[in-house]
Amino acid sequence: MTTESGTTNATGAERGAELRRLHTAPELLQVVNVWDVVSAKVVAAHPETRALATAGHSIAASFGYADGEIPIHLMLDMIGRIAAAVDVPVSADLDDGHGDAAETVRRAIGVGAVGANIEDRLRPLDESIDVVRAVVAAAETEGVPFALNARTDAFLLAGDRPFADSLSDAIARGRAYIDAGATCVFVPGNFGEDVVAALVDGIGERRVSVIGLPALPAPGRLEELGVARVSYGPTTQRVALGALDDLTASLYAGGVLPRVIRDLN
Structure with a gap:
C-alpha cells in the first residue's frame, strides 16, 4: 500500500520476501549500516537504498556499552524504532544471539526486523549448525520470510592458524549453514579479490556476504x-x-561553523 506521501507501508511478510529477494538477485545488495532513527532516515532517504542493516557495535556504543555487551532489550528497542521509521526492509545485527538465538530472532521479528546476522564465534561446527536450524525454524513459526545472514568468524577469530586453514573452515562452515537454511553467509575479513572469489566458488554464487x-x-x-x-x-x-x-x-581552535549545513535532523 502506498501512502499520500509516496512511501510504501509494506507488511512484515512483504518486507521479508523483498529482503530475501535482494540477497539472491543478480545485483549486489549494498547496506549502509545505521545505529539510530536519524541515521536510518538519512540513509533510507537515498533512492538507491533498498534495505538497511543495523550495526550492533554502533548501537552498543551509543548506549555506552562495548560491542556485544549491550542488554538485549536495549538492542531490540532500537532495532524496533529503526524498523518503524523506514519503509525498506531492516536486517538486524544480533551478535551471537544473546544466549538464545532462536528466541532473540523471534523477538526481533516482533519489533519489525526481517533479517539478521548471527555470529558463530567459532563454536564447534555441529553447535553452530544447530543454531542456524533453530533460527530458521523460529522465523518460520513467526510466518515471516527471514534473511539469515549467518556469520562465521573463521578469519576474525583465527588467531595464528594458517590462512589457508581459515579459508577452508569458512567454506566448510558456509556450506553447512546454507544447507541448514541460511540465506547467505557473512564472512568478515580484510582480504583481497582472490579470497572473495574462492569463497564464492566454495559457498555459492549470491550466497556470500562481506564487509567493506x-x-x-x-x-x-x-x-x-x-x-x-x-x-x-x-x-x-x-x-x-x-x-x-x-x-x-x-x-x-577559533574556527566557525561551516557556511552550509544540511538540515538532516
Missing part, C-alpha cells in the same frame, strides 16, 4: 564476482563521529 574494508574490491567488482551483499559495520558511525571530532577541534 580497505583490501576488498569495490562494489562493482564484488557484484561481478557473485557476492550477494556488502555492509560496512561500525565504520559508518566512525565516519560520522570523525566529522564531529574534527568540527569540535576546529571550533575550539
Whole structure:
C-alpha cells in the first residue's frame, strides 16, 4: 500500500520476501549500516537504498556499552524504532544471539526486523549448525520470510592458524549453514579479490556476504564476482563521529561553523 506521501507501508511478510529477494538477485545488495532513527532516515532517504542493516557495535556504543555487551532489550528497542521509521526492509545485527538465538530472532521479528546476522564465534561446527536450524525454524513459526545472514568468524577469530586453514573452515562452515537454511553467509575479513572469489566458488554464487574494508574490491567488482551483499559495520558511525571530532577541534581552535549545513535532523 502506498501512502499520500509516496512511501510504501509494506507488511512484515512483504518486507521479508523483498529482503530475501535482494540477497539472491543478480545485483549486489549494498547496506549502509545505521545505529539510530536519524541515521536510518538519512540513509533510507537515498533512492538507491533498498534495505538497511543495523550495526550492533554502533548501537552498543551509543548506549555506552562495548560491542556485544549491550542488554538485549536495549538492542531490540532500537532495532524496533529503526524498523518503524523506514519503509525498506531492516536486517538486524544480533551478535551471537544473546544466549538464545532462536528466541532473540523471534523477538526481533516482533519489533519489525526481517533479517539478521548471527555470529558463530567459532563454536564447534555441529553447535553452530544447530543454531542456524533453530533460527530458521523460529522465523518460520513467526510466518515471516527471514534473511539469515549467518556469520562465521573463521578469519576474525583465527588467531595464528594458517590462512589457508581459515579459508577452508569458512567454506566448510558456509556450506553447512546454507544447507541448514541460511540465506547467505557473512564472512568478515580484510582480504583481497582472490579470497572473495574462492569463497564464492566454495559457498555459492549470491550466497556470500562481506564487509567493506580497505583490501576488498569495490562494489562493482564484488557484484561481478557473485557476492550477494556488502555492509560496512561500525565504520559508518566512525565516519560520522570523525566529522564531529574534527568540527569540535576546529571550533575550539577559533574556527566557525561551516557556511552550509544540511538540515538532516
